[in-house]
Amino acid sequence: MSAPQILSLVLLVAVLVVAIRRRMNIGVLALAAALPVLAYSGFDPKIMYTTFPGDIFVLIAGVSLLFAHLERSRALEVFVDRVYAAIGDRHGLLPWAGFVIGAALSTAGAFSTAPIAFLVPMVAHVGVRSRRMFLLSELAVIIGANSAGLSPLNPTGAVVRAAANKVGVTYSGWGLWAVSMTVAVVVVAALQALFAVARKRGHPVEATPAPAAAEKHDTPSNPWYMAASGAALLAFVLLVVLAKTDVGVTAMCLAALLQIGFHRYADERALLSRIPWNSILLLCGLLTYLGLMQKIGTMDSIAHILRHLGTGALLILVIAYLTALLCNIESSTLGVLGLMMPIAFGAFAHTGIVFWVTAAICVPAALMVMNPIHVAGTLIIGNTAHDEQDRLFRRLLTLAAALAVITPGLLSLIPIALL
Template identity: 25%
Template sequence: MSAELICVIVLGLMFVIGTWRDINMGLLGFVAAAGVGGLVLHQAPEEFLAGFPVDLFLALVGLTYLFGFAQNNGVIEVIVHWCVRLVGGRTSLMPWIFFALTAILIALGALFAVAIIAPLALSFARKHRINQFMVGLLVVHGALAGAFSPISVYGIFINDYLAKNGLTPTPLSLFLAPLIFNLIFALVVYFVLHRRPGLRAEADDALSAETKSPDSGSPEIQSPGTGNSAVKTDTVRLTRSQVPTLIGLIAMALSVLIFSWDVGIVTITIAIVLTFINPAAGKAAMTKVSWSVVILITGVLTYISVLQAAGTVEWVSAGISAIGIPLLAALLLFYMSGLISALASSLAIIGVVIALAVPFLESGDVHVGGFVAALAIAATIVDISPFSTNGAMLLANVHSTIRDRYYKQMIGYAGLMCLIGPGLAWVVAAVPTMLTT
């Protein structure tokens, strides 16, 4: 058996075992890199570990560390409250506030923006009898809309990978295509569902208790209302402990966007300053570092480096090119990405597909920017699936009395996205650029 085929079989086993037994695929990637690199390619440890992405590791740790402060000390909740006041307390506009907040947070590097906003959004929807499924979908689509900004985890990952492989990144198209695509989907969802009562928590006592005792930091609700009612809010001001965190977030965004400083070093530096100011807060924020995601991405990329050394990337790409029709090959890759991503990590599948498509992209038959933007959409539009990270975080915050029904609706919507999402991404983002190549 050839080394190339062994690498592909091991990669497939990683996805199957990781999904079936809920094992972090990054850990499997490190083991696979050692096994294939050491036993098949006869590499020394420093060789099969050479693909470990140090810069991306720093970015992931720094971003999740910094946002740990904001999540723990209530800065995010204060910002949500300000947004409620900004729209004059009109509940009909609040689903779009949650959409925008999730998009902005993840665009700035808050990888688990859905986990931050979903509890606030679903609690608000319950209290005001707003369609909870619609609100949940807008939160997830908001996350996907902002996920590929140049300073987000997704954006940094893809743009750096393209640059390191000699391909020209197109950060603006990578950011805008998913943003516009998900905004359109969110609009469709809103106009179809916002007038329907949707799922409501059937435990009246639980709802009454929530109305009397709102979540800490969330808008203060005086009385239940309809989707068009106004919300009375109490004045919320930043505390002394929250001010440095807010300044740190603003400084991070400005230094990276305006001065193009390294996001990993910047976020870690700001987090250290905040820890110096409040050591207890720093210790608590360190527990928010998304080590599972860090391990996932770095482990998969380490194994991808071994794939490249074995010649597997060129081998698979040659098979793709043998189809003879670049548009058809791209469509097959997009549907493969969407289906696998519904059950596994979007970042992992994006990394694998881009790696396999690099020689395919280098041929010039496919426009890099259009292909990558469409791939980003195809691999993430299915993230409402309860088996994906975003979908699971959303479902975890649904009231227990409606969770089963909510789960079934999520499955239905995820199935619809698997069916039409990759194809639409192919038509809208990939086909026009490929036809002009």
Template identity: 25%
Template sequence: MISLLVVGSIVLAIILGYKTRINIGLFAIAFAYLIGCFGMGLSPTAIIKMWPLKIFFIIFSVSLFYSFATINGTLEKLAEHLMYRCRNVPHLLPYAIFATSTLISGLGAGYYTVLAFMAPITLLLCQRTGMSMIIGAMSVSYGALAGANFMSSQSGIIFQGIMMNVGISTEQAFINSIGIFISTAIIPVLVITSLIFFTKHRHNMQHSAFNIEVPTPFTREQKTTLWLTIIMMALVLLAPIAHLIAPHNDTIAFINSKMNIGLIASLFSVIALLLKLGDERKAIASLPWGTLIMICGVGMLISVAIKAGTINLLASWIGTSIPSYLVPVAFGVVAAFMSLFASTLGVVTPALFPIVPSIAQSLSIDPMMLFICIIVGAQATAISPFSSGGSLILGACPNEKSRSKLFPQLLFRAAPIGFIAALTYNLVITFAI
């Protein structure tokens, strides 16, 4: 009975968040308190301890450092320079949009930040060049997602944190995140290539000519910010990669054991402030507080579900009701459906990742396969106008007319194309590996 109540509360939190536009995490915290304390007899202190402090600290610290690149204009300037480079090959513009979005997102801007300033640029280019808004929207969304999934970027860090919370080792979580990043980088290239060369896009843009003004040079602060970002990414990535290559080297093992991306990012934030690369108050104000509340709030409710045995019950049902060879694909389909209306980071991964270890163990499936299928499925429909990503793209439309035109295209063309591509990919890796 309690398990059914917990599942119902998760669904209700998503519905209420969507209908009222109030952060889903706040509803999740309320339900965690009511069900945990009054339905299960837990103490208020026990409920408060379910706040995922480790994940919160990592997201907070990393986002704080990367916010300097946003507020001092480094990322926007980088986008301008990269777009300027491709002005002579207009029909390949979607690749440039995808690559630019991936790079900037991978440098730490995160999915929502990249969409916030790349989506308006992309839709403006669609108007000026005749490029399909569907191709433009999918290129920028796919790029922002793929880059954010990079091991040292926002989503990649969140995925690793949730994996470690459900019992996956730090080393294995890092390896899993590499698999997720590679998968979510391959699919967009295949989809964009198909849209460019097997639709009217290439013909429409073959003789297109558009002008992009020569961007101004990087300032001293922006150059320093870029170098700091590259150094931090190198520190975060080199130690675990070196440990994977030479697991028995004591020196590398010692250094790797002292690496923590949250603490490293905090150190680099102090360096950025000492170098006056941005205003402290603006940096803190630009943090993704809504995402933090959503992830941690849903995390509390999921912890209540684990305590109630709901996760084990759900894992047992999946293990006995679905053929084992279809379980990864089924996870991808469920994640895709959830992502039509809810956030991948805030809802889908906190809800589905905890089920993976027990399912993988009982059915002898590689957990990485399940994690990849979940993210591939979830991000396939992130462009839906009902999801946070799609709504940001709609909000970037220059006028109501283009917004009304783009809405059905995102819902009935972009989301289905993404879903079919993800389903195909998940089927291939399920039966091929």
């Protein structure tokens, strides 16, 4: 490695340490770290800006605006209410309803934080009438929504795909999504069985919804705006899947048409506030810095070192477990995968097991979102009765830790067996 490459790697580690210890945005720190790398390497800053992920930026912003219209028009609320009304007293189906809705929204392209933030309070409202299913229903929602984020239409899936494209790797995007959803279904089913066993043995692990969850405030809506928002979502999926139009630009176009047609009901400031600007800054800043590292040859040097170490079982396990660990201590799954996948693809790009290595790394990472230091875990705790929140914090932390230990190892067995 050359001196500029070593400096860029050292600064990347420093960025991660400071971001975790100080709870700072990785994107801000990464862009700040670019200055000494540029100065020491002598590269023109314009070269770094060519690595800015403009397509990812448009994708996240466009899809977020489109789903903001679905929220604003109350189309999502009406749909979710009808689903839960149809279930009625069949309480065993409540977790699966939330799972399917959250997974469907993320699969269609919603940045997973959006359906989670929308659905967790709604599930808490439903949980008032079925206390024993409240916690499991909340967990099912976030597992379904985040696991479905590996859809090719979703920003998370797009980040993984972009990392693969940079090194010429091809894999089945929908295949990765299918593996992720299969594992998610198994995890939710296992949790449902464990909760039932604990209840029968007199050690229930349920939680009580907060009293505020029983309250629901109706807001006026326009039926035409509601119908148009639903039609826009359907058009979005059809255009992207069948006509192969660009995901971000398609979402932005449909969101703009809704804004033009229903500006009286769609306040622009409210819509723009639904765009996850922190996540956009995190991801774009980190990927720009990683792009700079690619330009000066750091990523190639890392891949060369890893190839000398071998592409065997140990390397698969190290990358898979390191990713799960980082996802537990850093709140952005998207950012962690943006960091780790270039390394994984660099090491396994020219092997026949690259798809299963990708699954072993990405699928467990999506499950860590229930960690109580993450947004999703915090939302669950915030919608739980105050006197139970400390106990629930420990349970969620234990559950996230258990999944971080079990799932990377199990999924790594497949690529290891194929070596």
